[in-house]
Amino acid sequence: MKKLASLMLAAVLVLSALAGCSQEASGTVTTDGSTSMEKVIGALGEAFEAQNKNVTFTYNPTGSGSGIQAVLEGRCDIGLSSRSLKAEESAQGLTGTVLAYDGIAVIVHPDNPVSDLDVDTIAKIYTGEITNWKDIGGQDAEIVLIGREAGSGTRDGFESITGTEDACQYRQELTSTGDVITAVSQNPDAVGYASLASVKDTVRAVTVGGIAPTEDTVKDGSYVIQRPFVLVTKADTSLSGSAQKFFDFATSPDAAELISGAGAVAAN
Amino acid sequence: MHSKKQLAETAVHGIFLLLGLVTVGCVLLITVYLVASGIPAIRQIGLVPFLLGDTWESTAAQPAYGILPFILTSIYGTAGAILFGVPVGFFAAVYLAKMAPARVKSIVEAAVSLLAGIPSVVYGLVGMLVLVPGIRTLFHVPDGASLLAAIIVLAVMILPSIIKVSITALEAVPKEYEDASLALGATPVETWFRVSVPAARSGIAAAVVLGVGRAIGEAMAVMMVSGNAANMPSLFESVRFLTTAVSSEMSYSSGLQRQALFSIALVLFLFIMLINAALNFFLKGHKEG
Numbered sequence: 001m002k003k004l005a006s007l008m009l010a011a012v013l014v015l016s017a018l019a020g021c022s023q024e025a026s027g028t029v030t031t032d033g034s035t036s037m038e039k040v041i042g043a044l045g046e047a048f049e050a051q052n053k054n055v056t057f058t059y060n061p062t063g064s065g066s067g068i069q070a071v072l073e074g075r076c077d078i079g080l081s082s083r084s085l086k087a088e089e090s091a092q093g094l095t096g097t098v099l100a101y102d103g104i105a106v107i108v109h110p111d112n113p114v115s116d117l118d119v120d121t122i123a124k125i126y127t128g129e130i131t132n133w134k135d136i137g138g139q140d141a142e143i144v145l146i147g148r149e150a151g152s153g154t155r156d157g158f159e160s161i162t163g164t165e166d167a168c169q170y171r172q173e174l175t176s177t178g179d180v181i182t183a184v185s186q187n188p189d190a191v192g193y194a195s196l197a198s199v200k201d202t203v204r205a206v207t208v209g210g211i212a213p214t215e216d217t218v219k220d221g222s223y224v225i226q227r228p229f230v231l232v233t234k235a236d237t238s239l240s241g242s243a244q245k246f247f248d249f250a251t252s253p254d255a256a257e258l259i260s261g262a263g264a265v266a267a268n
Numbered sequence: 269m270h271s272k273k274q275l276a277e278t279a280v281h282g283i284f285l286l287l288g289l290v291t292v293g294c295v296l297l298i299t300v301y302l303v304a305s306g307i308p309a310i311r312q313i314g315l316v317p318f319l320l321g322d323t324w325e326s327t328a329a330q331p332a333y334g335i336l337p338f339i340l341t342s343i344y345g346t347a348g349a350i351l352f353g354v355p356v357g358f359f360a361a362v363y364l365a366k367m368a369p370a371r372v373k374s375i376v377e378a379a380v381s382l383l384a385g386i387p388s389v390v391y392g393l394v395g396m397l398v399l400v401p402g403i404r405t406l407f408h409v410p411d412g413a414s415l416l417a418a419i420i421v422l423a424v425m426i427l428p429s430i431i432k433v434s435i436t437a438l439e440a441v442p443k444e445y446e447d448a449s450l451a452l453g454a455t456p457v458e459t460w461f462r463v464s465v466p467a468a469r470s471g472i473a474a475a476v477v478l479g480v481g482r483a484i485g486e487a488m489a490v491m492m493v494s495g496n497a498a499n500m501p502s503l504f505e506s507v508r509f510l511t512t513a514v515s516s517e518m519s520y521s522s523g524l525q526r527q528a529l530f531s532i533a534l535v536l537f538l539f540i541m542l543i544n545a546a547l548n549f550f551l552k553g554h555k556e557g
Contacts, residue, residue, distance in 0.1 A: 035520055142410035149496065150327040151520030166328040171506050172413050172495040175516045179396070179492060186401045189410055 027055040029246045033067020033080030036153025037229050039262040040100055041080060044250050047258055051249075055242050068094065071232050077243035079232035082157065096230040099250055100264040103196035103218035103226040104158050105205035107181065109188040114138040118209045119224055123162045125191065128169035133189065146172045146183050146192035158193045161225050177263075193225075195263040218265045229264060299537075306534030309333070309527035318531065324498040324508075326517060326525040333528045335513065335535065341501040342484055342510040342539070345415060345494075349422035349483040354476055356423070357430030361475075364431070365438035366460050377435075384428035392492030395421045400493055407504060413495035415507045421489050426479035433478055437471020438464055477547045484540060487511035510536040 029048070031041060038061055045057040062070070064081040068089055071079035085096040106122055108114060114137055117125075124130045125143055134140040147170045148155035154177065159165045174180050177198045184192040185202035192203075196213050199205050205213050208225055217223035231247065233239060239247060249255060256266035310318050313333045321334015364373050395417060404412035441464045449459040465472070487509070495506025496516055508516070514529050514536070521529055 144411040149516045149520075150325075151517055151522075151525070153520070166325060170497050171411050173497055173506075173508075173516065175491060175496075175519075182396055183400075183413065186397065187404060187411055 027242050029057045029243045030076040031078045032060040032070040032076035034064045034082040035061040036082040037080045040264050043258045043262040081230040093235050095235045098228045098267045099231050100229040100259045100266050101218045102264050105196045105199045105213045107192050107203040110204045111188050116207045123164050126164045126168045141189040144171045144190040149173045149175050197263040215265045302534045305530040309531040337500050338510045338513045341507040344501045346483045348419035352423035353426045357427045361431045361434030365435045380428050388489040392489035395493035409504045414504045416503050418490045418494040422483045426482050429478040430475045433475035434472050437468035441467045487515045
């Protein structure tokens with residue numbers, strides 16, 4: 001009798017485990033790619049999981065290149081890239097859908113008379129070619145370069161857009177956007193960069209080539225220190241049910257608030 | 269009945285032993301983990317280029333993993349903090365233990381305890397908002413985030429441990445010693461510095477060890493005021509400590525960079541062990557001599 005009961009119990013357990021498995025398999029959305037998109041995709045994934053209780057959402061932060069590779073090889077549902085797809089990548093049958101734009105503001109102290117810089121000048125400042133504010137219309141004072149730590153998505157974005165990879169002569173490398181803003185607000189000779197969404201009144205964002213960084217100028221592409229956050233999918237094969245659901249959710253206007261909460265400008 | 273009592277004794281003994289072993293177990297676990305995850309990167313980079321290389325560019329196309337700037341910064345920073353913190357803490361402790369009226373003592377001691385309870389991120393924030401701009405205007409340097417700012421923050425942070433442990437040591441000196449000294453005609457000040465302090469010296473040395481330990485291990489506050497650029501240490505330059513080298517890059521690191529961060533942690537761990545061992549040795553030598 002006892003034996004029978006335990007057998008039945010075991011059978012029930014095995015069955016329920018199997019049931020659990022099959023349910024999970026149908027309800028998984030896997031994403032892979034850009035580390036810079038961590039915040040945006042994290043916020044979206046969390047909200048999506050909250051709406052769909054039986055769906056598991058995973059994000060593998062490997063970098064844009066390996067994310068694109070992963071979609072191509074079918075190792076994930078959606079690839080994440082923080083740059084537009086290259087021509088040869090599109091030619092391999094991939095489609096990129098812009099999810100959001102990452103606008104990076106160049107910030108100075110409110111008392112700094114310099115109000116406009118172009119990308120070339122910014123690059124020269126950060127690589128140490130221009131070291132004094134007087135050379136670019138400011139006071140006679142050494143420029144203090146403030147940036148983010150190695151590996152940060154904002155740093156990666158800023159350096160790749162301005163073409164200053166591995167060449168920046170940072171005076172301070174801080175570990176959060178808030179710290180960068182505080183440091184710049186405390187030093188009249190400092191210049192820093194921060195995600196557009198987090199810029200506050202304690203610092204002033206300079207115009208780049210005459211264009212002020214706002215959601216609109218980032219969206220229409222006239223503000224140049226920006227990059228797209230792209231969802232990469234295969235053009236010829238359709239997504240699984242739950243992956244398609246996530247894709248629709250992420251690109252819907254409902255997700256815009258989550259995206260801007262994570263510091264980016266929603267594309268839709 | 270007797271054996272039951274004995275059984276209970278043994279059980280209690282066992283439980284206490286187990287709880288004691290938890291600490292030892294934690295230390296062992298951390299040691300094993302650090303060594304296991306710290307060795308591979310050192311092997312790959314090479315011990316000499318790792319320890320004595322003066323360039324750290326972990327995410328560059330041609331990465332360089334030299335941690336000499338971090339090691340020197342940690343040594344200079346800790347030494348600086350001790351240089352500022354120990355005299356202040358020591359004299360404050362002598363005053364509080366021997367000289368201060370009871371009311372002053374209770375108020376100051378409460379303030380010291382409060383200082384110990386302030387989270388390090390608050391020290392960092394105040395340093396960032398007050399100290400860094402202050403150094404900038406006072407010394408006319410382009411930016412105040414520097415080794416000096418870190419030293420000052422660390423000096424304040426180690427004060428509570430130095431003061432509290434020193435007070436305990438000074439108060440543990442038998443009253444008879446002091447009475448004898450006073451009876452022989454020594455003034456109170458002579459008595460404190462010639463009798464009480466030498467008698468309490470091992471406790472005061474322990475206070476300094478605690479201070480060194482706290483200073484070399486502090487990350488958060490230092491990260492906010494020292495600038496974090498991987499420069500060779502210089503008083504008014506932006507510098508990166510061993511601790512901040514690990515914590516600032518850990519969150520986004522991968523591959524060899526991450527392994528190298530574990531290696532830095534291993535170096536830091538060995539440093540702390542070395543300091544503890546050296547001071548233990550020094551203390552024991554004194555007792556015998």
